[in-house]
Amino acid sequence: MEQPVRADHAGIAPPPRRGSKRGKGAAPYFLILPGGVWLIVLFLIPLLTMLSLSLQTCNPGTGACVMTWHWGEFPEQLKLYHTQLLTSLYFAGAATLIDLAVSYPLAYWIAFYGGNRKNFFLLMLLVPFFVSFVIRTISWSFILSDQGFVLGTLKNLHLLPQNFHILATGWAVVAGLCYNYLPFTALPLYVAIERIDRKVIEAAHDLYATRRESFLRVILPLTIPGIFAAFLLTFVPAFGDYVNQQVLGGTNQTMIGTVIQNQFLVYLDYAGGSALSAVLLAIALIGIFAYSRVLGSRTIEEYL
Amino acid sequence: MSATAVSTERGAEAVPARVRPPRRKWTRFVLPVYSWLVLVYLVIPIVVMIIYSFNKVTTPLPQVSFAWNGFTTQWYREWNQIPGLTPAFWLSIRLALISALIATILGTLIALALVRHRFRGRVAFEQLMFLNIAAPEIVLGASLLGLFVTLNLARGFFTLLLAHVMFCIAYVAVTVRARLAGFDRSLEEAAQDLGANPMVTFQKVTLPLIFPGVLAGALMAFALSIDDFVTSNFVSGSATPFPIWVYGAVRIGIPPQVFVFGTFIFMAGLILAFSSIVVQRRKH
Numbered sequence: 001m002e003q004p005v006r007a008d009h010a011g012i013a014p015p016p017r018r019g020s021k022r023g024k025g026a027a028p029y030f031l032i033l034p035g036g037v038w039l040i041v042l043f044l045i046p047l048l049t050m051l052s053l054s055l056q057t058c059n060p061g062t063g064a065c066v067m068t069w070h071w072g073e074f075p076e077q078l079k080l081y082h083t084q085l086l087t088s089l090y091f092a093g094a095a096t097l098i099d100l101a102v103s104y105p106l107a108y109w110i111a112f113y114g115g116n117r118k119n120f121f122l123l124m125l126l127v128p129f130f131v132s133f134v135i136r137t138i139s140w141s142f143i144l145s146d147q148g149f150v151l152g153t154l155k156n157l158h159l160l161p162q163n164f165h166i167l168a169t170g171w172a173v174v175a176g177l178c179y180n181y182l183p184f185t186a187l188p189l190y191v192a193i194e195r196i197d198r199k200v201i202e203a204a205h206d207l208y209a210t211r212r213e214s215f216l217r218v219i220l221p222l223t224i225p226g227i228f229a230a231f232l233l234t235f236v237p238a239f240g241d242y243v244n245q246q247v248l249g250g251t252n253q254t255m256i257g258t259v260i261q262n263q264f265l266v267y268l269d270y271a272g273g274s275a276l277s278a279v280l281l282a283i284a285l286i287g288i289f290a291y292s293r294v295l296g297s298r299t300i301e302e303y304l
Numbered sequence: 305m306s307a308t309a310v311s312t313e314r315g316a317e318a319v320p321a322r323v324r325p326p327r328r329k330w331t332r333f334v335l336p337v338y339s340w341l342v343l344v345y346l347v348i349p350i351v352v353m354i355i356y357s358f359n360k361v362t363t364p365l366p367q368v369s370f371a372w373n374g375f376t377t378q379w380y381r382e383w384n385q386i387p388g389l390t391p392a393f394w395l396s397i398r399l400a401l402i403s404a405l406i407a408t409i410l411g412t413l414i415a416l417a418l419v420r421h422r423f424r425g426r427v428a429f430e431q432l433m434f435l436n437i438a439a440p441e442i443v444l445g446a447s448l449l450g451l452f453v454t455l456n457l458a459r460g461f462f463t464l465l466l467a468h469v470m471f472c473i474a475y476v477a478v479t480v481r482a483r484l485a486g487f488d489r490s491l492e493e494a495a496q497d498l499g500a501n502p503m504v505t506f507q508k509v510t511l512p513l514i515f516p517g518v519l520a521g522a523l524m525a526f527a528l529s530i531d532d533f534v535t536s537n538f539v540s541g542s543a544t545p546f547p548i549w550v551y552g553a554v555r556i557g558i559p560p561q562v563f564v565f566g567t568f569i570f571m572a573g574l575i576l577a578f579s580s581i582v583v584q585r586r587k588h
Contacts, residue, residue: 031417032429035410035473042470043436046447053450102342109339123577124343129527130573131350132547135566138554139349142356145370182346232438240440243533247554257442257534264446264538274450277443284438288431301430304437304478 047281054274065270073275081259081276088255091170091245092238095177096185099234100227102178103186108219111193122190125183133180137247140176141167144248168250176244181237185230188303192226193219225295229303232287240280256280350570357563367557379560386561389549393565396546399461400529403468408522410469411476412514415521418477419484433474444471445538452539459541467539468529475528476521483517519580526576530569 054073056065078085110121128136142148144166147155154160166172196219204214242257249255256276263273291300357380360373366386384390414433418426436444448467452459491513495505511518533547540548546569550562 025423028417028421028423028426031413031421035414035477036429038410038470039432039436039473042448042451042466043444044432046451047439047443049454050443050447050450105335106339106342109335113336119581121339121343123581124346126524126527126577127574128346128350129531130570130577131353131531131566132533132550132569133531134533134547134551134554135353135562136349138550138558139352139356142368142370143349143352148370149372179345179349182342236438237440240442241534242442243551257440260442260446261537264449270450270453273446277446280440280443284435284440288434288438301434301478304434304474 050274051278051281053270054278056271070271073271074279077272077275078279081256084254084256084259085279087170087253088239088257091174091177091253091255092235092241094174095181095238096231096235098174098178099182099185100189100230103182103230104189104227107186107189108193111190111196122187125186128180128183134243134247136180137176137243140172140179141247144172144175167248168252170249170253172248173245173253173255176248177238177241180241180244181234184237185234188226188230188233189223191303192223192229196222225291225300226303228287228291228295229300232284232291232300233303236280236284236287239283353563354567354570357560357567359560361560365557366559366561368560368563379564383561383564386559388544389546389559389561389565392544392546392549395461395543396530399464399468399545400526403465403472403529404522404525406465406469407472407476407525408518411473411521411525412480412518414473414477415480415484415517416514418481419487420489433477436471436474437478441471441532441534442538445535448535449538459539460543463539463541464536464543464545467535468532471532471535472525472528476525479521479524480514480517483520484514487513516580516583519583523573523576523580527573530573 052067053065055067055069055071057068057070110118114121131139143150145151146165146167151160151164151166155162155164166175200222201214201218204218209217240257240260242255242261245253245255245258256279260273260276260280263269263276288300356368358375358377359368360376360378361367361369362373363369417423418430445467448463448470449459451457452463457463492505492509495509496502500508531547532545533551536545537548537551544552546565550558553559553562
C-alpha cells in the first residue's frame with residue numbers, strides 16, 4: 001500500500017493549514033493529558049517516592065518512616081544481598097544473550113521474507129501472552145520435570161543417567177527466563193531490521209559485497225540501536241524476575257526479585273526493599289542514558 | 305546516502321541483473337525452518353497446558369500430575385468445582401476488560417498526539433513511556449504498594465485497576481502509533497473541506513481508519529492484564545485474580561481446572577486476535 005509521499009511527510013515544512021491555527025499548540029497536550037496524568041501519578045511519583053523511601057529510616061514495628069537522608073541502606077543491602085544480585089546478573093545476562101542470538105534470525109526472516117503474512121508472524125510472537133505467565137512457567141516445570149515426557153523418555157532409553165535433573169538448577173531458571181522474555185527481544189529486533197532501507201542492501205550487492213559481507217558490514221551495524229533496545233527490554237525485566245526462579249529453580253538460585261518481594265510483603269522492610277528496587281531502576285536508567293549518549297541518532301522509544 | 309545514489313544511477317543505465325551471488329539450494333530452507341521451530345517453541349508450553357487439561361487424576365485430591373494417566377473430559381464438565389478458582393477467573397476477566405477499555409482510550413489519545421504533533425516535552429514523555437515498559441515489574445509493583453500504603457488506600461479491585469491501566473497505557477500507545485504511521489492526513493482535511501466539524505470528522509473518517517490499530521492495542525492491553533502476576537501480587541490485597549490464585553496453588557498442587565480455564569482464556573484470546581487480523585486484511 002504505497003501512499004503518495006506528501007510534502008510534510010518528506011520533511012519539507014508543510015504549508016500552513018486553513019483553520020488550524022486556533023488551539024493548535026494546545027492540542028497535543030489535551031490528547032496526552034489523561035494518559036499522562038495516569039502515568040505520572042501512578043508510575044513516576046511512586047518511583048520517586050520509592051527512591052526517597054530508600055533514604056528514610058523506618059520503624060520496623062509500626063512501619064512509619066521518617067526522611068533521614070540515610071544513604072547507609074544502599075551499601076548495607078548490597079553487602080547483604082550481593083550473592084542474589086550476582087545470580088540475577090548471571091541468569092538475566094545469559095538469558096538475554098541467548099534470546100538475542102535466537103531471535104535475531106527469526107526477526108530477520110519475518111522482516112525480509114514475511115511478505116503479507118508479517119502480521120500473522122508477529123501475532124505468533126505474542127500468542128504466549130494469552131496464557132498467564134504463571135501457567136506458562138508451570139507448564140515448563142511439567143516439561144522439564146524429572147520423570148516428565150522429555151527427561152523420562154531419555155532416561156528410559158538410557159540416554160541420560162537416572163539421577164539427571166534440570167529442575168531446581170540454574171539451567172531451568174535460565175531456560176524459563178529465555179522462554180518468557182523472547183518476545184521482548186524479538187519485537188524490537190524486528191522493528192530495527194524492518195526499517196532498513198532495502199536499497200542500501202542492494203547497493204552493497206552492487207558493490208560486490210557477498211551476502212556475508214553485506215550482513216556483517218551493512219545490516220548488523222544498522223541494527224545495533226535495535227539490538228541495544230532489545231537488550232534493555234529483556235535484561236532489565238529478567239533481572240527483576242522471581243517467578244521463574246521460584247517455580248523452576250531451587251533455593252540455591254535465589255534472585256534479587258525474591259529478596260525484594262520478601263522485604264516488601266513479608267518483612268515489611270520498605271527502606272531496604274526500596275533501596276534494592278532503586279538499584280534495579282538505576283540499571284534501566286543507566287541503560288537508557290547510555291543509549292542516548294552513544295546511539296542517540298534515533299530515539300530508543302522507536303523500538304517499542 | 306551515497307550508496308543509495310550509486311544504486312539508482314546503475315539502475316538508470318539499465319544494468320540487467322543485480323550482482324548477487326547465487327544461493328546454494330539447500331541453505332534456502334535453513335532460515336524458514338529455523339524460524340518456524342522458534343515459533344513452535346513459543347507454543348510448546350501452551351500445548352502442554354491444553355494436553356494436561358485432559359489428563360486423568362489418580363490421587364484422591366484433584367491435582368495435575370507430571371505423569372500421563374489417560375484421557376478424560378472430566379475437568380471440563382467439572383470446571384466449576386474448585387472453590388475460589390471460578391471467582392478468581394471472573395475477577396481477572398472483569399479486570400482485564402475494564403483496564404483494556406480505559407488503557408485503550410488513553411493510549412490511543414497519546415498515540416494520536418505523538419504521530420500528529422511535534423511539541424515540547426515529547427521526547428521526555430516518550431522516555432517516560434520507555435522507562436515504564438523497560439522497568440522490572442517488581443519495581444512497578446513495589447513502588448505502587450509504597451504509594452498506596454502512604455495514601456492509606458485499601459488494596460483490592462480498585463488498586464488493581466489503577467495498576468493494570470498504568471502498565472497497559474504505554475503498550476497501547478506504542479501499538480496504536482505503529483499502525484498510525486501510514487495515516488494520511490489529507491483524508492481528514494478533505495472531510496473538513498466538505499464541511500464536517502471536528503467531531504464528525506473523527507467519527508466518520510479518523511476512527512474507521514485507525515480502528516484496526518486501536519483494536520490491536522486493546523488486545524495487547526487485555527493480554528497484558530490477564531497475564532500479569534508480579535505487579536498484581538503487590539497491589540491485590542484482599543482481591544485474588546486468576547494468576548495469583550494459581551501461583552498460590554503451586555505449592556499444594558494445581559487442580560486440573562486451572563488448565564481448563566487457561567485453555568478457555570487462550571482460545572478466547574486467539575479468536576479475538578485472528579478476527580482482528582481479518583478486520584485489518586479487509587481494510588487493505
